[in-house]
Amino acid sequence: MKLPVPLKMATRGYQEAIAALNSLQSNYANIMAIRESGDRKNRMNIWEMQEWSRRIGYNVSEFDKLNVVHITGTKGKGSTAAFVTSILGQYKVPKIGLYTSPHLKSVTERIRINGNPISEDKFAKYFFEVWDRLENTESEVTRFPHMVPGSKPGYFKYLTLLSFHVFMQEGCDCCVYExxxxxxxxxxxxxxxPLACGITQLGIDHTFILGDTIEEIAWNKGGIFKKQTPAFTVKEQPLEGLRMLEKRAEERGTKLEEVSIYRDLRGKKLGISGDFQIINASLAVALSSQALASMYFLPSPVSNAEDAAIPPRFLQGLECTQWEGRCQILVKGSTTWFIDGAHTKESIEAASSWFTQQVSNSQKKKILLFNQQSRDANALLSNLYSKTNPRVQFDEVIFTTNVTWTSGSYSSDLVSMNTSKEQVDNLEVQKSLAEKWITLDGKRSKIHVTSSIEAAHELIKQLGEPVNVFVTGSLHLVGGLFVVFDNM
Structure with missing residues (x-):
């Protein structure tokens, strides 16, 4: 699908910025060609980002002013970033930037200041500042022969570049980067x-880019470590992964510290639900305290010992953290929605356990609404089933695409070109999931396949009785559902 790039239009507002941004997506055919070639990301990726930064007016060393807390991992890095941001806010850090991905409803969610997505007007303003600077500058052809005049970074790189520009122009005092x-x-x-680097729980995901083993994945994740920058990870790591992280820290001239689950957090109510969030919250305490101490808001960091006393403002920050689409419960009329965009083995098992705890004693009809379009969807469904069966029996199971509307269109912020249009149109993944569910659960559930999220929502409405709905498998599914909710 060719999207218009509205550079010549008199008005360049938010929708024009989104159309231009969507034009930077890699299409499905290109992605598959790269996969088949066996090519993986390499150092050129970093050199390109440094060059793009120069082209828009920055030396990357200037970004040190942003006092970055850098977070990676397989499961929970977004939640950890949200916890860190909320804790920092309790200490009146004037301007706190947060860069995360993906977004749910609006691209502006990826670039936040003091917890709030930047406005559409500011997004458009800064978006086209970056766009125009790239249009009007060139790269040295011998070093970057592929970066021809007028070329732009891909979708995610562009947004990352934009985030640096926004946070620099807005004068952010500390920025959390996922x-x-x-x-x-x-x-x-x-x-x-950076002020601190953190690695959440590791698992197998993005194997095309990161490798097929936990050691290869840990090697990639440990690449964020920097010389003399404090590095933290959770104790709940696969041993092979932990050993690799320790090796990477030593290579980079720093020491990796393992963070225990703090005793003060046990039994405490966190702003993000799910028993497993205590692990992310503990890592957030370590990262936040290191950042606050580095900026002289605290005399020294909080100890990583299990029995360390957690300052009251940290506890308040953890309690008031908000992060949509992760173990979120919404009640709309007679329907209770249990929503989590889990899309890895570890995260979907955790989300499924959370849902089971919530509803196993409920007499309401139970519905599963599921999609995952690009990863091994059948394997994720098996992981879900292993954690819900036998305590939860789904009465109805709905497999949908991530298409927003029954008309076949997406919300403009949710346009995706990196999946096969033919597969989506023919409901290939959804039909395969329906067959997989029968092998797992027999024919005890009534199975539905829908071509859009709106159609799935309408199907649930037509049941006309109190129901519990578990929505999972993809943050894109969750975002599309929220858009449908907003238009009810």
Whole structure:
């Protein structure tokens, strides 16, 4: 699908910025060609980001002013970033930037200041400032022959570049950056001197880019470590992964510290639900305290010992953290929605356990609404089933695409070109999931396949009785559902 790039239009507002941004997506055919070639990300990715930064007016060393807390991992890095941001806010850090991915409803969610997405007007303003600077500058052809005049970074790289520009122009005092994929070659990894680096729980994901083993994945994640920058990880790591992280820290001239689950957090109510969030909250305490001490808001960091006393303002920050689409419960009429965009083995098992705890004693009809379009969807469904069966029996199971509307269109902020249009149109993944569910659960559930999220929502409405709905498998599914909710 060719999207218009509205450079010649008199009005360049938010929708024009989104159309231009969407034009930077890699299409499905290109992605598959790269996969088949066996090519993986390499150091050129970082050199390109440094060059793009120069082209828009920055030396990457200037980004050290942003006092970055850099976070990667397989499971929970977004939640950890949200916890850190909320804790920092309790200490009246004037302007706190937060860069995360993906977004749910609006691209502006990826770039936040003091917890709030930047406005659409500011997004458009800064977006086209970056766009125009790239249009009007060139790269040295012998070093970057592929960066021809007028070329732009891809979708995620562009947004990362934009985030640096926004936070620099807005004068942010501390910024929390969630890595996109991996770490070593991720476009966020041009930061030279972060205040702290953190790695959440590791698992197998993004194997095409990161490798097939936990050691390879840990090697990539450990690439965010920097010389003399304090590095932290959780104790709940696979041993092979932990050993690799320790090796990477030594290579980079720092020491990796393992963070225990703090005793003060046990039994405390956190702003993000789920028993497993205590692990992310503990890592957030370590990262936040290191950052606050580095900026002289605290005399020294909080100890990593299990029995360390957690300052009251840290506890308040953890309690008031908000992060949509992760273990979130919404009640709309007679329907209770249990929503988590889990899309890895570890995260979907955790989300499924959370849902089971919530509803196993409920007499309401139970519905599963599921999609995952690009990863091994059948394997994720098996992981879900292993954690819900036999305590939860789904009465109805709905497999949908991530298409927003029954008309076949997406919300403009949710346009995706990196999946096969033919597969989506023919409901290939959804039909395969339906067959997989029968092998797992027999024919005890009534199975539905829908071509859009709106159609799935309408199907649930038509049941006309109190129901519990578990929505999971993809943050894109969750975002699309929220858009449908907003238009009810």
């Amino acid at each position: 890595v996109g994929v991996g770490g070593e070659f991720d476009s966020t990894n041009i930061i030279e001197r």
